[in-house]
Amino acid sequence: MRNIWILLLVLVVGLAAYFTFFHGQSGTSFSQAEVNFALEDTASVQEIILTSVENGTPEKRQKLTRIGADSWTLNDSMHAFAPKVRQMLKTLHLIHVTEHLNEAAQASAEELLLRYHIRIEVKSSDGSEKTYFMGPQAPQGNGTIMKLKGASKPYLVSIPGWVGYINPSFNMSETNLRENLLFRTPSQKLASIQWSYPKSGKESQTLIREGQSDTWMLNGTPVADTAALNAFLAKFDQPVFAESFADPQYPGKRAYLADREADYIFTVKTLEGDQREITLYERTDNPSNMFGWVNGKDELLTIQHFVFDPFLVEAAEFQN
Incomplete structure (x- = not known):
């Protein structure tokens, strides 16, 4: 009996430590407006604009525009490689919050995002827009730093069941996005x-x-x-x-x-x-x-x- 109580105590202490570490002083629940990363209706997406920002300065921009059910142009001048666009949309559809960062981790993540991020602007046929700021992978290997436009803080995001990070889905190289x-x-x-x-x-x-x-x-x-x-x-x-x-x-x-x-x-x-x-x-x-x-x-x-x-x-x- 004594061993059972010890195990229960360890479990309670472990859970308390988890919430203290990942939620800090900001509470233990996610605001839906803060963490609504998943893009529900990918079929209605008409345009995706990717902009890389380094040291706070936009460096490179790629625009993908839908011209058919599974056809896209790249920068209005060439055909985009449809499988790459599908992968991008699939990633945006499946991402979810992996971890809610504590205050110290939030500050570090914000600093990283200021220095470097890829801005992902998604425009749909109903006129709605959604903008993501994607940073680097977390040093602990447990997700990618990401923040929604209008959100107060960044989070770590990933895709359930995937091995690796979401970042490769947003490779901005023209040779990666062009149709070959x-x-x-x-x-x-x-x-x-x-x-x-x-x-x-x-x-x-x-x-x-x-x-x-x-x-x-x-x-x-x-x-x-x-x-x-x-x-x-x-x-x-x-x-x-x-x-x-x-x-x-x-x-x-x-x-x-x-x-x-x-x-x-x-x-x-x-x-x-x-x-x-x-x-x-x-x-x-x-x-x-x-x-x-x-x-x-x-x-x-x-x-x-x-x-x-x-x-x-x-x-x-x-x-x-």
């Missing part, structure tokens, strides 16, 4: 697909049809295995993206590769006459990736083999 599209060519719009192999000298292959109802021809011969063909064509019904923009990490690499024979040149053409040609180079430093670019654009890309290999097929796959 290789091609977006739905199968019903395809007119031709061509594979060539300049470095190996292997014979090129062409899959072509004259119109939407015409027979697909492979190197001048009707495709024999229509089931295999349809399975292959279905892969085009989702957009295909590169892994990353590589020029910042590999300056001068594109010019170097342009003077050398490519391993593959992959060309898709639509029935409307639009064409997309992608030049690809194997990598000895990272065999799971390739270097490449979309012809007509100057930017070097990294392209994952597991993403692109399903499109680098052999003619034998379409023959019975």
Whole structure:
């Protein structure tokens, strides 16, 4: 019995210490206006403006504007990478307060926010706006410092069940937010697909049809295995993206590769006459990736083999 009372006493003391440490002199409950971080209706968001502030001075700004259900522009001049925007909205939808800081911790957090934060302005179709001030990760590893516009103090926030911090969801690098599209060519719009192999000298292959109802021809011969063909064509019904923009990490690499024979040149053409040609180079430093670019654009890309290999097929796959 005595041991039970000792355990109860320890528990009470532990709880008292917790509330003293995390709630300080400001009470033991959260004001809803102070901690309403979660963005309930992400589907109505029309614009997100990210501004980095360093030493109290705005340094960089990125604006994302919705132009469709899952389509966004970046700074009104280029397409944004929709998966990155979805991740950002998901993060804003799920964040909650992890810890209510005591007065000493609040003062330190306010000082950090004054020196450095990312301001996240969210504008919705009903005219409502919500602004977050996101600071660095807490030194204890238990959340990210964040404050809502109009709130009296910052808090530590996180997402239940996530390992890591929310900060990477708001990476402001243009190369992180830009769409790194290789091609977006739905199968019903395809007119031709061509594979060539300049470095190996292997014979090129062409899959072509004259119109939407015409027979697909492979190197001048009707495709024999229509089931295999349809399975292959279905892969085009989702957009295909590169892994990353590589020029910042590999300056001068594109010019170097342009003077050398490519391993593959992959060309898709639509029935409307639009064409997309992608030049690809194997990598000895990272065999799971390739270097490449979309012809007509100057930017070097990294392209994952597991993403692109399903499109680098052999003619034998379409023959019975």
